[in-house]
Amino acid sequence: MLSPALESDLTRLAGQALVRPADTLAELQTLEAALPAAEQQAAALALARVRGLAEVCHGELAGLERLLAAQRASTAAPARLRFDLARTLAIAYAHTGLHDDSLEWARHALDLARQAQDPQAQAEALLSCGVAISRGGDAEQGLALYAQALEGFEALGLARLQLAVRNNMGINLKNLGRPAEALAQFEQALALAEAHGLHDSAALLRTNLAEPLAQLGRLNEARAVGEQAAAEHAGRSHPAGETTARIGLGLVLLECGEQERAAAQFERALALCTQTGDRLTLQRAHWQLSQLHKRAGRHQEALAHLEAAHEAERAQFNEDSDRRRRALQVQAELLAAQTDANQQRLRRLELERAHAELRSLHERLQAADREKTRLLARLAEESRTDALTGLANRRQFDERLTLEWPRSPGLQLALIDVDHFKQVNDRFGHALGDAVLQALAQPLREARADLALRLGGEEFGLLFLHGDRERALQACEALCERLRRQDWAALHPELHITVSIGLAGRAEMAAAPDLPAALYARADARLYAAKRAGRDRVVADDGQGSLAP
Numbered sequence: 109m110l111s112p113a114l115e116s117d118l119t120r121l122a123g124q125a126l127v128r129p130a131d132t133l134a135e136l137q138t139l140e141a142a143l144p145a146a147e148q149q150a151a152a153l154a155l156a157r158v159r160g161l162a163e164v165c166h167g168e169l170a171g172l173e174r175l176l177a178a179q180r181a182s183t184a185a186p187a188r189l190r191f192d193l194a195r196t197l198a199i200a201y202a203h204t205g206l207h208d209d210s211l212e213w214a215r216h217a218l219d220l221a222r223q224a225q226d227p228q229a230q231a232e233a234l235l236s237c238g239v240a241i242s243r244g245g246d247a248e249q250g251l252a253l254y255a256q257a258l259e260g261f262e263a264l265g266l267a268r269l270q271l272a273v274r275n276n277m278g279i280n281l282k283n284l285g286r287p288a289e290a291l292a293q294f295e296q297a298l299a300l301a302e303a304h305g306l307h308d309s310a311a312l313l314r315t316n317l318a319e320p321l322a323q324l325g326r327l328n329e330a331r332a333v334g335e336q337a338a339a340e341h342a343g344r345s346h347p348a349g350e351t352t353a354r355i356g357l358g359l360v361l362l363e364c365g366e367q368e369r370a371a372a373q374f375e376r377a378l379a380l381c382t383q384t385g386d387r388l389t390l391q392r393a394h395w396q397l398s399q400l401h402k403r404a405g406r407h408q409e410a411l412a413h414l415e416a417a418h419e420a421e422r423a424q425f426n427e428d429s430d431r432r433r434r435a436l437q438v439q440a441e442l443l444a445a446q447t448d449a450n451q452q453r454l455r456r457l458e459l460e461r462a463h464a465e466l467r468s469l470h471e472r473l474q475a476a477d478r479e480k481t482r483l484l485a486r487l488a489e490e491s492r493t494d495a496l497t498g499l500a501n502r503r504q505f506d507e508r509l510t511l512e513w514p515r516s517p518g519l520q521l522a523l524i525d526v527d528h529f530k531q532v533n534d535r536f537g538h539a540l541g542d543a544v545l546q547a548l549a550q551p552l553r554e555a556r557a558d559l560a561l562r563l564g565g566e567e568f569g570l571l572f573l574h575g576d577r578e579r580a581l582q583a584c585e586a587l588c589e590r591l592r593r594q595d596w597a598a599l600h601p602e603l604h605i606t607v608s609i610g611l612a613g614r615a616e617m618a619a620a621p622d623l624p625a626a627l628y629a630r631a632d633a634r635l636y637a638a639k640r641a642g643r644d645r646v647v648a649d650d651g652q653g654s655l656a657p
């Protein structure tokens with residue numbers, strides 16, 4: 109928030125920037141120097157707006173860059189400041205002669221005013237649109253926009269702005285060759301200026317009144333009003349108004365046939381122009397004087413003024429085109445900088461997107477990798493597990509036996525076969541046979557062996573790595589006992605299951621070939637012996653039962 113004092117100073121300076129830019133810049137400098145740093149920062153955009161406008165009006169196109177930068181930085185600024193910046197850009201572009209850009213900013217300002225539902229801002233934006241369109245050459249369309257702006261200012265009772273619009277309307281009507289209507293507008297504007305004590309504006313309006321009055325043949329009135337305007341302006345510190353007033357009066361005096369007095373006015377205007385540097389008026393004054401001298405037969409003087417008029421016209425043309433060229437250059441540089449910034453942003457976005465894609469790809473690959481490892485582990489586990497019982501399978505048994513053989517001298521192997529299992533299948537069905545095999549898994553797991561396994565079919569095994577033969581034998585007998593007592597009736601009332609077990613140990617294999625296969629064969633032979641001896645028992649040495657050859 110700006111302090112009310114600073115706000116009112118800036119409003120005054122913004123108005124003054126258009127007519128006295130150099131003074132405005134000097135005043136701004138003093139004002140800024142007196143501001144505390146915090147307030148300078150808070151008011152940075154508002155100060156940039158007035159400074160930028162004053163610079164542009166002073167012919168320094170860096171002001172345009174300042175205004176555009178402030179406008180770009182204003183996205184979070186209050187609505188009124190954003191509007192002021194857009195409208196100031198419209199005014200600055202109008203000043204550089206780039207009317208299309210001026211109109212574009214005026215329209216943008218109008219959009220902002222409508223969004224903010226600010227009636228004064230809307231009328232001000234319409235006025236700016238009117239100026240841009242009128243200077244672009246469409247006086248009719250300009251008039252229509254001025255009429256809308258006027259309606260707004262009238263509803264709000266803003267006299268200074270009403271008279272500014274009416275003055276602009278008068279100029280458009282004069283340019284359209286409608287002096288009576290132009291006169292009416294200037295007169296109403298003058299009435300407003302007088303009613304509100306706006307003396308500067310009154311003097312300017314009298315200057316403007318003179319021409320349509322003269323065009324309408326009301327020469328005496330034109331002359332009186334022109335003289336009053338020149339006199340009023342003559343007292344002012346800045347001679348710009350007087351210069352224009354004297355040219356206007358000179359033209360009226362010409363119409364009245366008072367050539368000498370007209371020449372005096374043009375001469376006076378000429379002298380003032382050399383102070384103001386106003387080439388347009390300089391050119392008009394030289395041109396009129398050239399005409400006057402020509403008519404009086406003073407060809408030498410006429411030629412000198414004509415040349416001076418042409419010189420002023422050329423200089424003005426050069427200055428105008430140079431200003432427009434520099435303004436366009438500023439535009440082009442800004443556009444290039446924006447394009448560059450956009451490209452960099454795009455490149456950064458692309459890189460970020462590529463990074464994100466890579467990251468997500470990497471994550472998906474890692475997840476796939478984890479899944480693969482899990483599946484492989486599961487496959488490895490499954491390939492070493494019996495699917496029906498969940499016990500270790502033949503492959504796991506072989507691996508384990510090969511691994512443990514060299515380091516487990518106390519290793520014992522029990523081979524277990526379900527008794528009369530064919531009958532179980534035949535009597536109760538294959539499914540029940542499977543259920544029996546599954547029911548054997550738990551007792552086997554709990555038989556205090558290091559590995560419980562299913563070798564295939566109805567054959568199982570227990571591997572004891574440590575301990576002695578006695579402990580293994582006890583475990584096998586305990587297993588037989590447990591199965592004898594098991595509640596098989598839960599599977600079928602007439603079911604009863606027993607197993608036969610052949611047990612052999614590595615320690616007793618000294619004489620036999622020192623190979624796992626030999627141990628297996630010995631345990632198998634003892635299993636057969638157990639079968640032959642009547643089943644439901646453990647055979648743990650070759651003396652028990654009769655061995656197959």
Ligand SMILES: Nc1nc2c(ncn2[C@@H]2O[C@H](COP(=O)(O)OP(=O)(O)OP(=O)(O)O)[C@@H](O)[C@H]2O)c(=O)[nH]1
Pocket residue numbers: 525526527528529530531533537538539540541542545564565566639
């Ligand atoms: N339900 C079921 N039966 C199987 C499975 N694997 C093998 N068998 C059966 O098991 C029976 C084995 O019978 P045998 O080898 O003749 O011996 P047994 O009937 O158990 O008699 P002894 O071993 O002499 O006590 C066969 O009928 C096979 O079909 C299996 O996974 N499920």
